[in-house]
Amino acid sequence: MRKSNISKFPKVRVEVNLVALYPTKNEKEEFIMVCDRLDSGLPNAKTDLRDLAAALGSLAPAGTFSTLESFRKIEVLGLLNQILEKAKTDEIQVGDYLISRRRNLEDGKGQLCLKKGDIDLVKYTVQKTPQGLIKQLDKQFLIRYAPSCQILEFCQKRPQVEATCNYGTVEDATEDLPCSSFEGAQIAQMFNVPPHLRLQGRREATVSNYRQLVKQVQGILSSHHAQSRIDKPLESKLQLGDGSITLGQLLTPSWRVPNLVDVFLSCCETNLGLTQVTDDLLTIASGFLCAGARSVVSTLWAVDDLATALFSIFYHQYRHRGSCRPAALQQAQEELRSLTGETLATVYQPQINMLLDEKFQQLDRARKEAKANRDRCPKDTPDYLKWDEEYKQHFQAGDRIRKTKNWLKAMSQEAFPFSHPFYWSAFTCSGLR
Missing domain, CATH: 1.10.287 (Helix Hairpins)
Structure with missing residues (x-):
């Protein structure tokens, strides 16, 4: 990211920013991880939102201009290190926060830590290897996003679905996402999805078949193209074999799916939207929550076909083993970023x-x-x-x-092919845990 000028960054501003991130211990789930360095520099505010999101490659609770703007203002990891560099020390107290770093020249490991009292807010490790630098957060945070308190309340008040969760898949609707079929086959095997609940290819993955499927299942993998329309949010759409399903349609009474529990939108831009007027309600992900789904996993930008297929498989494996949704999301992200x-x-x-x-x-x-x-x-x-x-x-x-x-x-042939946040950090979990 663009480097901050610490000499023009008063201590009170540092403290305010950190407090904004962690006002209470219970709000650790709202942690935003920001890349500490971008080789190309940070795009300006006039850059297209999709390019800005892809360049930032960060983990955030919503794909909004306000969130992306916060990345520009709060460069947590880089800022902490710069504070120590400026002070020419490895440990400094800033208000209630202790910033410290440790470096071990023998094993090539370094650690950057931010604490408030006895609570480790951030602990970031860098290790030099023959393949390059391995970066990771030692303490992970479960992040769950709610488009609004009202929608979260809708999800919480919905009755529990008693029947055994049955899954359905919609795969490669326009037949130009080769890895979608591999993803669908793995999920189908994992959840014993029968052939009639798998919509594969252009002829099967139609609008009418999709509508029927979401009424028959309690979990759905939707793996195909989608598009966000920031200028006309209600025209944001899922692209299927013979047409599309728009956000405007999802918000109508005809699209009520009271038995739908889990939706995994393995598509591009399904949680990309603006908050200027509507509090970020107008995304495909929010549309499914309004229609009746309890939880939706969605994306903030245009995602890679191969990386998304692997991420989806990892996520569903952890869910199948019993992890809650945000935990499965976190574990899948870590597995993808560390995959050799x-x-x-x-x-x-x-x-x-x-x-x-x-x-x-x-x-x-x-x-x-x-x-x-x-x-x-x-x-x-x-x-x-x-x-x-x-x-x-x-x-x-x-x-x-x-x-x-x-x-x-x-x-x-890469040491860690999906280590860049572009591949693993586009995914967000909305709704219930």
Whole structure:
């Protein structure tokens, strides 16, 4: 991040910022972790919100301008270190807060700590390895976001669903997210999802089938494209095989899903919105909470297909083992950020490649069939154009699979391929624990 000028940063301002983050012990869950360094510098306020969020790569309770602006003002980790550098000491008291750092030259480890009384608010470790720096927070915080007190109250007052939780999946609705199928297959196996509760591909993942599915299940994985419309929030949408579901539709009485418990939106920008007028109610994630869901996991920006699939698998594994939602989110983030390229290559790459090869063969057959049907039609006729469009779709999907395999191979050669916050910190948990 852009470096603060400590000489122009009064102690009272430092204390006010820290108090704003941690006014009470019970508010530790509201901790915001901010990257202490951005090689490219911090974008200015006129930068597009999506680019700003992607560049910051931070863990925050909401994808809002006000939250992003707070990153500019409160550079916790970098600020603490600069205070010590300015004072030429490894320990300093600022009001009620003790800032300290320890460095061990023998093992290459360093530690930066912020305490209030006996409470460790932040403890940040950096270790030098042959692969580079490994950074992590020693003390983790469970973060749960509520769009508003009113929506949180709605979630808390909803009756408990007694039946055994059954899951459904919506996978790769536009057939251009290769890793979505791998993600869906893993979740389906984990929760014993029957074939009729899996909507796969363009023909199955339709608007009408989606509406029926959310009324049959208590948990749903929604893995496909989505888009936030900051200028027209009610037009934010989930993109499906034959159309879309908008936030405006989710907020209507016809979209009531009283038995829906868990929603995992493995899509882009499903919790990206503004708070200037509506207190950040107008996001796809909030729409599902209003419609009846108890909890929603959503994203703050455009996410990576491969990283999101792995994150979703990790999250559902921890949920399956009994972790609460924010704990599962935290554990999945830690697992993804610390995943080594070696593990990716030996454990996940063979499985993903096998599935992608099967999909490529299916697409290749469909592409050849579409080409044959197209070539039998007079050029530029409606039938010709229809088959030509289908041919192009299959060709592009096959090309996307080839690129995904190359990307997977390249990432497997990295020491820690998903360590950057862009990959693991876009996900937020809204609603109940």
